[in-house]
Amino acid sequence: MSLWPVEPIDPVTATERDLAGLHALEVVLELEALPGEPVAPLAHAMAEYRHERPLVVRKAWVVRQGGKTGEIVAWAYVLYLDVPENRNHAHVWVAVHPEVRGLGLGSALMARVVDTARQWDCAVLDFEARVGGSGEPFLRSIGAERRLIERRSRCRTADIDRKLLEGWVRRAGERAAGYSLIAWDGPCPDELLDAFVVLKDVMNTAPLEAFEWDDEHFTADHWRAIEATMEARGFDTWQVCARHDDSGELAGYTELTLPRLWPGASWQEDTGVWPKHRDRGLGRWLKAVNALRLLDERPEVEFIDTWNAGSNEAMLGINVAMGFRPLENWGDWQAATDSVGEALRRRRRAAAS
Ligand SMILES: CC(C)(COP(=O)(O)OP(=O)(O)OC[C@H]1O[C@@H](n2cnc3c(N)ncnc32)[C@H](O)[C@@H]1OP(=O)(O)O)[C@@H](O)C(=O)NCCC(=O)NCCS
DSSP states (O other): OOSSOEEEEOTTTSOHHHHHHHHHHHHHHHHHHSTTSOOOOHHHHHHHHHSOOTTEEEEEEEEETTSTTSOEEEEEEEEEEOSSTTTTEEEEEEEEOGGGTTSSHHHHHHHHHHHHHHHTTOOEEEEEEETTSTHHHHHHHTTOEEEEEEEEEEEEGGGOOHHHHHHHHHHHHHHTTTEEEEEEESSOOGGGHHHHHHHGGGGGGSOOTTOOOOOOOOOHHHHHHHHHHHHHTTEEEEEEEEEETTTOOEEEEEEEEEETTSTTEEEEEEEEEOGGGOSSSHHHHHHHHHHHHHHHHOTTOOEEEEEEETTOHHHHHHHHHHTOEEEEEEEEEEEEHHHHHHHHHHHHHHHHO
16 A cells, blocks of 8 residues: 555656656656756657657556655656567666655555556566665565676766867778768768668667667668657657678777757667677767767857767767766666565565564
8 A cells, every 4th residue: 555546647648747746856866866957858858758658568667655646756667669679678767756756656556557467468677766866775676686787877068079079080091091971960861771670680789788678670760750750759860870881891980869859969879899899980970970069060069978888999989989977877776577576475464564
């Protein structure tokens, strides 16, 4: 039993007041970990809540302080991606306001998550929690294991060394002779789409440490739907691909996303180069081209954020040289749905006795 009722919510159709409540809770969690850092404005968060990513099946719940009419003090969601790969995994987020932690709200929400994951035949739960944060003892208490550590890094655009990046672009002329760049903003050109979704498979070569996860493969339709969602959420996207001139093969790519509703922010998303095309400076070239364009065309952007596995030395090496600095570390955790259900049952029995 939770202190206050757990109610379902669907962020796509929720009232603006409830979305403002979810956003306020997430801002509290972000500032708890990163005091003084910029936070997403409400309009940006709202556009994300309203426009679900394609093929995502999600259920979410909230708890309000004092019951029905109070402020949202806790929420949780569970989702799976309706694609053939990893269909037995459900991704989980549970967040409780620091002032009402330790009262059992997290456990009450997790019980809903487990029931739903079972209905969906998701036997594995995937979680994320800040390293050293309050989520870790909670996840440990339900039998989850930390299997991957990801570093979140931030590059302040004021600290970017333009000369260094220009040097990378110049050197590409020698090191990457025989390759050329193709760039586009927004949707991928039709004639490149099939080759581009194959290229995206290169992300399956990024290290996952002990995290159990099967390779993912995009289809052209799925990618088109993601592009449409990015547009609806208010993102500009800048893609740069390297093509091997002789074979015509796409060798690598990088993606930078720029939220129009949060003009100071940008995200360095995927960067990948196929193993046979590595060690020619393609990764540096691709990233330098987008970063230099950012400095020229978007002076209002204050930072670029990116995520890498802590063990991804090749990517971290380029990022650190560009000016990315560690901001925080997040763990990716996993547990069997049934064992989480059992741990919660044991806790309820102990609390009742
Ligand atoms: C993780 C979180 C959701 C827990 O919420 P909560 O309402 O405090 O959780 P509960 O009160 O149900 O606690 C359940 C158990 O977690 C463990 N736990 C929670 N906080 C703990 C702490 N600070 N130290 C040690 N154990 C703790 C205990 O085993 C507790 O069981 P008990 O009360 O029988 O001792 C909350 O701390 C939070 O929002 N953290 C930030 C978001 C996050 O990291 N989420 C990760 C999960 S996806």
